[in-house]
Amino acid sequence: MRKQFFLLSLGCPKNTVDSEAMRCLLEDAGWASTDRMQRADLLIVNTCGFIESARSESYAALRDLAQQKRPGQQLLAVGCLSQRTGDSLRQEARGVDAVLGTRRWVKIVDVAETLLRGESLHQDCAGLASLVAPMRRQPDSPSAYLKIADGCSAPCAFCTIPLIKGPQQSKTQSAILGEAQQLVSQGVREVILVAQDTTAYGRDLGLQDGLPNLIEAILDEVPQLPWLRLMYAYPQHVTPALIDTMAAHPQVCHYLDLPLQHASPSVLRRMHRPTDMQAVRRILGRLRGAMPDIALRTTYIVGYPGETDVEFQELLDWLQEACFDRVGIFVYSREEGTPAAQLPDQVSAEVAQERYQEAMELQRRISEERNRAQIGRSLDVLVEGVDRGISVGRSYRDAPEIDGYVLLTAASHVGDIVPARITQALDYDLLGEPSESAPTASPCD
Numbered sequence: 001m002r003k004q005f006f007l008l009s010l011g012c013p014k015n016t017v018d019s020e021a022m023r024c025l026l027e028d029a030g031w032a033s034t035d036r037m038q039r040a041d042l043l044i045v046n047t048c049g050f051i052e053s054a055r056s057e058s059y060a061a062l063r064d065l066a067q068q069k070r071p072g073q074q075l076l077a078v079g080c081l082s083q084r085t086g087d088s089l090r091q092e093a094r095g096v097d098a099v100l101g102t103r104r105w106v107k108i109v110d111v112a113e114t115l116l117r118g119e120s121l122h123q124d125c126a127g128l129a130s131l132v133a134p135m136r137r138q139p140d141s142p143s144a145y146l147k148i149a150d151g152c153s154a155p156c157a158f159c160t161i162p163l164i165k166g167p168q169q170s171k172t173q174s175a176i177l178g179e180a181q182q183l184v185s186q187g188v189r190e191v192i193l194v195a196q197d198t199t200a201y202g203r204d205l206g207l208q209d210g211l212p213n214l215i216e217a218i219l220d221e222v223p224q225l226p227w228l229r230l231m232y233a234y235p236q237h238v239t240p241a242l243i244d245t246m247a248a249h250p251q252v253c254h255y256l257d258l259p260l261q262h263a264s265p266s267v268l269r270r271m272h273r274p275t276d277m278q279a280v281r282r283i284l285g286r287l288r289g290a291m292p293d294i295a296l297r298t299t300y301i302v303g304y305p306g307e308t309d310v311e312f313q314e315l316l317d318w319l320q321e322a323c324f325d326r327v328g329i330f331v332y333s334r335e336e337g338t339p340a341a342q343l344p345d346q347v348s349a350e351v352a353q354e355r356y357q358e359a360m361e362l363q364r365r366i367s368e369e370r371n372r373a374q375i376g377r378s379l380d381v382l383v384e385g386v387d388r389g390i391s392v393g394r395s396y397r398d399a400p401e402i403d404g405y406v407l408l409t410a411a412s413h414v415g416d417i418v419p420a421r422i423t424q425a426l427d428y429d430l431l432g433e434p435s436e437s438a439p440t441a442s443p444c445d
């Protein structure tokens with residue numbers, strides 16, 4: 001009988017990619033995946049250690065599984081929290097049998113076999129850069145994430161990622177093309193490129209224009225791919241070459257997630273991020289000039305140490321000026337080991353929460369207005385689910401898991417790309433009906 005594993009994946013899409021690759025490696029080695037934890041020989045939690053709330057969730061999941069596990073079952077913690085804490089994680093979550101960091105997940109099969117034999121783990125490292133990770137399409141999803149680099153070389157003062165993952169390590173282009181080929185040959189309709197900063201792709205390999213050249217290479221390799229989406233761009237790394245490439249290829253979704261973190265130059269200085277908001281204005285202008293229909297997402301942090309009322313007002317003013325389609329707002333989380341944790345004038349939780357509510361309410365109105373502007377438009381919708389005659393999908397304006405949906409008044413099939421006319425806008429979602437018109441030249445138009 002095949003050994004079985006139960007895998008719980010927490011955290012961001014980058015973690016999801018690693019989880020899916022681990023699942024594939026184990027299955028290829030003869031293991032079977034089960035969604036019933038009691039049946040599994042091995043329980044795996046891919047943890048997140050980014051901020052306090054994510055760590056709490058990861059510890060809670062580990063303790064929960066540790067309590068439920070039956071004699072003979074092994075519990076393995078992998079991922080960011082494991083990398084950050086090392087073996088001391090086992091003090092916080094009693095019952096965890098072993099810990100595997102983010103830089104060693106390719107050893108998952110060896111680790112799993114070793115654990116089941118009751119032996120101790122070797123702490124050797126594995127190189128990820130040129131590994132063509134096994135990629136298997138999720139049967140219920142027409143989209144797949146493809147991780148092009150790991151780690152981050154930016155100096156943001158609040159962020160634990162460089163501590164956890166180290167500097168950026170880009171995958172080789174041939175490894176990425178191999179993974180893209182695997183996904184598309186399994187019927188994936190949308191490939192989503194992710195990294196901590198996709199726009200820095202290739203810098204550590206000495207490449208110039210790494211991301212635009214990679215996009216060209218992917219589209220040469222899999223020209224039949226309908227949608228290619230980019231996530232997590234660093235504003236100052238969005239070059240004219242990248243914008244031209246995005247605009248030139250109809251498969252590239254006119255969508256960009258461009259985390260800005262704040263809009264006040266003095267706060268940005270304390271964040272160790274670029275402070276030139278005129279440069280940001282120029283980048284937004286170029287993006288919108290080259291792709292007038294582009295949907296832009298960003299994220300901001302409120303309650304950063306020393307944030308004054310005036311600086312917060314600068315952020316609110318910017319929200320109205322920049323008119324992003326989607327915005328994620330986070331309350332600052334003080335993270336041990338980061339420069340920001342040492343800054344004076346930490347903002348009280350109460351003030352940070354009030355600012356969060358105010359910024360969210362303002363952006364809700366802006367997003368609603370941007371959504372209402374879609375009424376009457378024709379959008380192609382990638383169908384993700386069908387229920388009682390209603391198809392649920394996303395247009396090029398919506399990244400999976402973080403943006404809205406388009407609900408269509410007709411049944412379809414998962415993976416279909418349906419031309420639709422938008423009839424109604426809600427705060428974050430759209431309603432539409434399939435249109436008779438043929439799809440426009442761009443699948444993302």
Ligand code: SF4
Binds near residue numbers: 162
């Ligand atoms: S660019 Fe993003 S991942 Fe990198 S240090 Fe800054 S916030 Fe962290």
